[in-house]
Amino acid sequence: MQITLHYDGSFDGLLSTVFHVYACKYAPEDVHITHDAQDTDLFSRSETVTTSPERAQRVFKRLEQQIGRSGMVKLLYGFLIALPEMPDTFLRIVNLMLARPMRKNVLCDYGLYDVMQWVQWVKTVGHEKHRMEAFVRFEELSDGLYLARIEPQYDVLPLITRHFRNRYPQQQWAIFDMQRHYGILSDPNGLHAINGLEADRIQTSYAPNERSYQALWQDYFNSSNIPSRRNPRLHRQQMPQRYWKYLTEKQPAVFD
Numbered sequence: 001m002q003i004t005l006h007y008d009g010s011f012d013g014l015l016s017t018v019f020h021v022y023a024c025k026y027a028p029e030d031v032h033i034t035h036d037a038q039d040t041d042l043f044s045r046s047e048t049v050t051t052s053p054e055r056a057q058r059v060f061k062r063l064e065q066q067i068g069r070s071g072m073v074k075l076l077y078g079f080l081i082a083l084p085e086m087p088d089t090f091l092r093i094v095n096l097m098l099a100r101p102m103r104k105n106v107l108c109d110y111g112l113y114d115v116m117q118w119v120q121w122v123k124t125v126g127h128e129k130h131r132m133e134a135f136v137r138f139e140e141l142s143d144g145l146y147l148a149r150i151e152p153q154y155d156v157l158p159l160i161t162r163h164f165r166n167r168y169p170q171q172q173w174a175i176f177d178m179q180r181h182y183g184i185l186s187d188p189n190g191l192h193a194i195n196g197l198e199a200d201r202i203q204t205s206y207a208p209n210e211r212s213y214q215a216l217w218q219d220y221f222n223s224s225n226i227p228s229r230r231n232p233r234l235h236r237q238q239m240p241q242r243y244w245k246y247l248t249e250k251q252p253a254v255f256d
Contacts, residue, residue, distance in 0.1 A: 002030055002044040007087070008051050009035040011079050014087055015056035017049045018094055028095040033087035059094075066097055071107055074122050080155045081121040089114050128152055129159045135243045136164070138173060139214075140207040146173040149246045155180060161191065214248050221249035 003026055007013040017033050032044070040046055064072050075093075079086065092114050097106050109115050138146040146168075150157070157177050161184050164173065168186070174194060176183030183194035244250040 002032055002041065004032045004034060004039065004041060004044045004046045006034060006037060006039075006046065006048045009082075010051060011076060012053055012056035013049070013051040014079065014090060015059040016052045017087070018091060019052070019055040019059050020047075020049045021091065022098075028091050031088075031091060033091055034084065035087070036084065039084070063094065063097065066101065067105075067107060074107055074118070077125045077159070078118045078121040080125050080159070082155055083121075086121070089117060093118060125154050125156060125159070128154045129156045131240075131243065132156050132160050133163050135239070135247060136160070136175065137246060137248045139248075140210045142205045142207050144172060144207070146171060148173070148175045149178050150175060151179045151242075151245065152177065153242070157182075157184060161186075165191065214251075217248050218251070 005017050005020065007017045014033070021028060021031055032039075032041075060072065063075070067075075075090070079090065093106070096112070096114070100106060107115060107118070110119065132150060132152050136148045136150060138148045140146055155177070157175060157180075161175070164175065165186055170188055172185075172187045174183055174185040176194065181195075185192040185194050239247075
């Protein structure tokens with residue numbers, strides 16, 4: 001009988017579910033892992049797995065011993081693809097690792113379909129991370145906070161935080177994922193998770209000179225454009241339109 005295991009969608013939750021599979025001695029091929037509460041089957045047994053940081057850490061350390069820190073980074077990148085089939089693929093890859101304890105480079109075995117799929121997800125998420133690091137635009141708010149709003153296709157906020165923390169270590173800034181409704185706040189005291197921001201603070205509470213700076217940036221962007229060399233198709237390839245919503249240079253002139 002197939003067993004459907006529901007988890008909370010977090011990386012620790014997925015690692016806890018893997019622990020649960022082996023602790024209960026379930027056959028991995030009979031297990032379906034999902035974050036979707038509606039993903040049930042009349043002919044399968046359903047269980048909800050509670051996230052346990054201790055169990056997740058045990059699984060993390062066991063996998064890290066075999067594939068190293070770089071391998072764990074690849075697992076995290078693939079996890080952030082957040083596709084419905086990802087948890088089952090993750091379990092199959094972990095099962096493959098545990099079945100080959102003396103083999104250190106399982107994630108490099110491109111002859112395996114699951115590994116190839118995971119590698120593709122890693123590349124896709126990595127590409128999104130790279131683009132978001134380039135396309136984030138901060139706006140100064142009236143209280144001195146620099147806020148950037150993003151809607152990435154994949155949940156790459158945990159991956160880009162270090163880049164901006166290193167770039168602006170002494171500045172108070174926040175990046176808020178409008179689609180997933182959470183963010184990261186950075187100040188000289190460290191990083192802090194944000195579960196929500198006041199609506200008026202996100203929308204219109206700008207510092208007095210912010211509009212002027214936006215206008216200057218738009219003027220620079222427009223003046224650097226060479227009309228005779230316009231290539232809209234190439235432009236959209238390098239800067240896809242789905243990023244334009246929060247790009248200052250793509251907004252209507254602020255003083256129209």
